[in-house]
Amino acid sequence: MVEKAKEQNNLSHSIPIVFVHKGDSWYLPYVLRQALAVNHNSDVALLSNETHNSEIDGVEVCPIDDLQTELVQEFYQNYQHISTNSQDYEIFCWLRWFYLLAYMESKGISQAFYLDSDVLIFTSPERILSLHPEIADNCAFLIPQQSHDSYYWCAGGHISYWTQETLRKFCQFTIDTFHKQDLLNMYYQKWNWHIHHKVAGGICDMTTLYLFSREYSHRVINLLVSNREGNFDMNFNSRSNFLEDEYEMQHNHKKVILQNNQLLGISKDKAPIPFHNIHFQGWTKQFIPNYYQGQSFKEKIKHYLDRIFYKLQIPVKTKLKPAFVRMQLFLKNLFK
Numbered sequence: 001m002v003e004k005a006k007e008q009n010n011l012s013h014s015i016p017i018v019f020v021h022k023g024d025s026w027y028l029p030y031v032l033r034q035a036l037a038v039n040h041n042s043d044v045a046l047l048s049n050e051t052h053n054s055e056i057d058g059v060e061v062c063p064i065d066d067l068q069t070e071l072v073q074e075f076y077q078n079y080q081h082i083s084t085n086s087q088d089y090e091i092f093c094w095l096r097w098f099y100l101l102a103y104m105e106s107k108g109i110s111q112a113f114y115l116d117s118d119v120l121i122f123t124s125p126e127r128i129l130s131l132h133p134e135i136a137d138n139c140a141f142l143i144p145q146q147s148h149d150s151y152y153w154c155a156g157g158h159i160s161y162w163t164q165e166t167l168r169k170f171c172q173f174t175i176d177t178f179h180k181q182d183l184l185n186m187y188y189q190k191w192n193w194h195i196h197h198k199v200a201g202g203i204c205d206m207t208t209l210y211l212f213s214r215e216y217s218h219r220v221i222n223l224l225v226s227n228r229e230g231n232f233d234m235n236f237n238s239r240s241n242f243l244e245d246e247y248e249m250q251h252n253h254k255k256v257i258l259q260n261n262q263l264l265g266i267s268k269d270k271a272p273i274p275f276h277n278i279h280f281q282g283w284t285k286q287f288i289p290n291y292y293q294g295q296s297f298k299e300k301i302k303h304y305l306d307r308i309f310y311k312l313q314i315p316v317k318t319k320l321k322p323a324f325v326r327m328q329l330f331l332k333n334l335f336k
Helices: 002-012 028-038 070-078 087-105 125-132 162-179 182-195 205-215 283-290 298-336
Strands: 017-023 043-049 059-063 111-116 120-122 138-142 156-163 219-222 257-258 260-265 272-273 277-279
Touching: 002 017, 017 028, 017 087, 017 182, 028 120, 028 125, 028 283, 043 087, 070 087, 070 162, 087 111, 087 156, 087 205, 111 298, 125 156, 156 205, 156 277, 162 182, 162 205, 182 205, 205 219, 205 257
Parallel strands: 017 043, 017 111, 043 059, 138 219
Antiparallel strands: 111 156, 120 277, 138 156, 257 260, 260 272
């Protein structure tokens, strides 16, 4: 037991935080610097097609072009687009896991925390591992409570922990879902439900993560189900987390207060709960600077202007996209 404790302690001091992102989004320096602020003992890496953030001290920028493996090509060869979202968008959401695997293999990294580029993290990886020691030899991500019959089939990897072994299993499982007929049939069952009910979405990497959690339930830890000195945030713009209607809302996002330099969500029973992260999905990206707790940086003025332009686009995108999706699903239902 002592040796095991020593081993886990050593692991906790060598787990990098890795981001995968295309482009030079205005909010990216905030999430990178926030990760640096909490990750005192390990590296922060950005796998990207841009080098704009390579000047941030402590951030390693790795070109995506260096991570094109045979497994990536195998994914491309088997991929089928089954979503109302754009093909380029969905493909990249899957490819990030293959790029993460290639990066871990090239660097000899046995375990890593992955964060989406719209996630602020407030708890260090070593602290998360000490709170959840059961994840050390497995993988961990966020799985809301759901009925399999609902076809919701959603799990979030936007803050997740992976060993190289389990990530390799997930990448191979992803490829299998597109060419093994029993798994592919499950995708089309869900897709037909979307078409019939005229619901946007379809098949994405969150679907695959959900199915992987069922197939490898003994290897997947759900970070949403245990309140250990705080909760993980599934989506800032929703009152749901593991359960529906779990948190209070304010201005169309979770109500969050700052107390003793700690960000607290307010549950429906009025209990303040620390957040290990906040996931600023979609239009809530505009709030990332409000909750950033890292050091000030000189480029913030430029990014402040970018943020203003981003906020001006939100009403247009919010109104146009739903109408476009409804027309798309209507036509698919008409000609299926």
